[in-house]
Amino acid sequence: MLNPADVNKLACLFIEKTVSHFVRKKYSVSSVLDKRYFNNYVMGTELEHCLEYEDECNLLHSVEDVEIDDTVVITPCDNPFTISATLSTSSCTADNFYFGGTVYPSIALSNNSYYHDATSPLLYTDGCTGNLRTAGTARLGKVRTGALTASAFDNNVMLRFDTHFDITSGLTATAMPLGSVHKIKLTATDANGAGATTTTHQIDPSTVSTGVWTSCATCEAIDWTHLLFGASATNYVTAFTKLLKNVSRTLYGGLFIEPIVFRDPAAGTLSVHTLIKHNPTSRQVGIDVNNASITYDTNGSLNLVTKNFVPRSEAVVGTWFASCAETGSIITICPNGSTTSRAILIYGNFSSSSIPVDTAQSNWNFVKLTALNIGNSSSALTFETAVGSNVCNTYLVTATVSPDIAGTTYRWSNAGDTTLSTSKTVYLTTAATYTFTATTPSGCAQTYEYVFTIPA
Amino acid sequence: MTVTYTDCSTLTITSSNLLSTNTSVVLSMQYNCDQEWEKVITPATAPIVLTPEDFDTEDFIPDGIYYLKLEIVNSVGTEIVETKCKFVNCITSCKLLDAYKNNDCERTMAFFALLASDDCPDCSCADLCLLYNIATNNPCEDVKPCGCK
Numbered sequence: 136m137l138n139p140a141d142v143n144k145l146a147c148l149f150i151e152k153t154v155s156h157f158v159r160k161k162y163s164v165s166s167v168l169d170k171r172y173f174n175n176y177v178m179g180t181e182l183e184h185c186l187e188y189e190d191e192c193n194l195l196h197s198v199e200d201v202e203i204d205d206t207v208v209i210t211p212c213d214n215p216f217t218i219s220a221t222l223s224t225s226s227c228t229a230d231n232f233y234f235g236g237t238v239y240p241s242i243a244l245s246n247n248s249y250y251h252d253a254t255s256p257l258l259y260t261d262g263c264t265g266n267l268r269t270a271g272t273a274r275l276g277k278v279r280t281g282a283l284t285a286s287a288f289d290n291n292v293m294l295r296f297d298t299h300f301d302i303t304s305g306l307t308a309t310a311m312p313l314g315s316v317h318k319i320k321l322t323a324t325d326a327n328g329a330g331a332t333t334t335t336h337q338i339d340p341s342t343v344s345t346g347v348w349t350s351c352a353t354c355e356a357i358d359w360t361h362l363l364f365g366a367s368a369t370n371y372v373t374a375f376t377k378l379l380k381n382v383s384r385t386l387y388g389g390l391f392i393e394p395i396v397f398r399d400p401a402a403g404t405l406s407v408h409t410l411i412k413h414n415p416t417s418r419q420v421g422i423d424v425n426n427a428s429i430t431y432d433t434n435g436s437l438n439l440v441t442k443n444f445v446p447r448s449e450a451v452v453g454t455w456f457a458s459c460a461e462t463g464s465i466i467t468i469c470p471n472g473s474t475t476s477r478a479i480l481i482y483g484n485f486s487s488s489s490i491p492v493d494t495a496q497s498n499w500n501f502v503k504l505t506a507l508n509i510g511n512s513s514s515a516l517t518f519e520t521a522v523g524s525n526v527c528n529t530y531l532v533t534a535t536v537s538p539d540i541a542g543t544t545y546r547w548s549n550a551g552d553t554t555l556s557t558s559k560t561v562y563l564t565t566a567a568t569y570t571f572t573a574t575t576p577s578g579c580a581q582t583y584e585y586v587f588t589i590p591a
Numbered sequence: 592m593t594v595t596y597t598d599c600s601t602l603t604i605t606s607s608n609l610l611s612t613n614t615s616v617v618l619s620m621q622y623n624c625d626q627e628w629e630k631v632i633t634p635a636t637a638p639i640v641l642t643p644e645d646f647d648t649e650d651f652i653p654d655g656i657y658y659l660k661l662e663i664v665n666s667v668g669t670e671i672v673e674t675k676c677k678f679v680n681c682i683t684s685c686k687l688l689d690a691y692k693n694n695d696c697e698r699t700m701a702f703f704a705l706l707a708s709d710d711c712p713d714c715s716c717a718d719l720c721l722l723y724n725i726a727t728n729n730p731c732e733d734v735k736p737c738g739c740k
Binding site: 142143145146147149150151153154156157158173176180216217218579580581582583 | 614666667668697700701703704707708709710711712713714718719721722725
């Protein structure tokens with residue numbers, strides 16, 4: 136049996152001779168059809184099963200000089216090369232926290248320490264290289280409430296980062312120079328720091344002048360006239376602060392509150408902010424902002440007015456016992472009081488636009504923390520000191536061109552043919568198919584498709 | 592490239608170079624060394640199947656000589672060109688009946704050469720077109736019987 140290549144030769148030879156007959160009349164019809172080429176082709180195809188060895192030899196001899204070019208035409212680039220790509224992932228590290236422009240690695244909240252009394256803007260940078268990264272989250276720290284004890288104490292605000300509170304307004308020295316605070320409602324825990332109860336105490340100047348709040352052993356002397364609304368702001372704040380301390384000393388035998396008092400006589404505002412320990416192991420006295428009021432005498436003639444504390448708008452988030460809320464980079468910690476143990480992650484959203492890696496502090500993100508109703512934890516309430524654990528990653532894809540010819544240009548593009556990079560590397564953030572094109576100086580362009588998926 | 596013709600209605604083009612990773616595949620064609628036609632194919636591993644609709648006919652692909660040219664750009668940018676000249680024979684065999692009856696040796700010889708062209712991978716389309724024209728267009732009065740030269 137002839138092999139296919141030899142059959143091809145027989146066919147081509149037959150066709151060639153036939154065409155030659157028509158073109159150049161070189162072969163007679165009979166010589167083509169009857170004598171050789173046609174017969175040979177028919178024998179090599181239709182009659183191949185009848186061929187003897189000698190017949191095959193004769194056929195092969197007839198086509199031994201025939202050459203057939205059946206190769207595929209390939210027009211290669213001048214400099215053929217191959218392209219591949221690899222993905223490398225860089226994990227970010229939140230490497231610094233800033234508070235008021237100063238490196239502030241964490242907010243230490245622990246037993247027997249006072250909380251910060253104001254909103255704490257946290258600025259951070261991260262260790263990611265490059266300016267593009269995936270939108271993700273970075274854990275800045277966490278607050279662990281520990282085992283909460285179910286008691287009324289849980290319903291009291293024991294931790295808050297906020298501004299102080301306006302007690303009321305209109306207490307101007309001009310309008311009511313003889314007016315004064317008459318009663319104030321304070322909240323106190325038991326000796327173990329739990330079981331808070333709220334009691335209203337009369338603290339008007341007459342009780343001071345009669346020695347009710349200045350007669351304990353550790354009590355400080357107070358000029359009762361400084362408690363009148365007509366007094367200077369400095370004198371009023373000093374006297375009122377002493378008064379609150381004396382109340383605590385007199386009622387509970389010690390100094391448990393650290394009040395901060397502000398007064399603006401012109402605006403007629405009086406603000407009181409008590410700093411209260413979290414997880415106290417001893418008695419605590421302070422102002423429960425959810426159950427606080429003040430009664431004041433407008434003119435010294437017992438013309439009494441009672442008003443509740445009015446927290447400033449930015450200070451209270453109405454998400455008690457609700458799920459945590461997040462608005463932009465402002466995060467509210469609002470644990471559910473019925474949960475006995477709960478860890479709260481504080482995190483910020485990362486995106487390529489929100490976290491430029493530069494040294495301009497004004498561009499850094501910040502997280503505003505407002506913690507409400509943390510409750511009476513049996514363990515220390517602390518922010519993690521090991522801040523910076525995060526899930527922020529950068530994804531860098533690097534194309535490899537082999538051989539990498541000098542002068543070759545590169546281009547990464549997306550599905551919309553938008554140029555993402557003109558180098559061999561590109562930072563990717565969205566799962567999709569991207570195209571890398573390399574063009575040699577001779578104009579040979581080769582493309583490579585890279586399917587990017589965000590690693591699990 | 593291999594071209595097979597089935598039931599007068601399907602022209603199937605296969606090639607080991609038809610890969611899903613190709614970036615471009617263009618099939619161009621010339622009919623009877625005259626009419627030109629081009630079709631851009633979505634890169635695929637499957638054979639390219641042409642039907643009468645591709646030739647603006649309804650029932651069958653017209654008989655004749657088809658020059659097929661496959662231009663492929665593969666995944667690394669290399670351009671590969673494959674060509675094939677194909678004799679499509681649906682009704683030409685029947686048209687040759689009168690040649691047999693009239694002992695028209697030249698038409699018969701040309702037709703048999705066309706039939707042999709499937710076994711000739713590098714036959715030129717110009718040659719096959721010449722044979723096709725002789726096989727199908729020779730007038731009766733110009734009959735040249737075999738052996739009468």
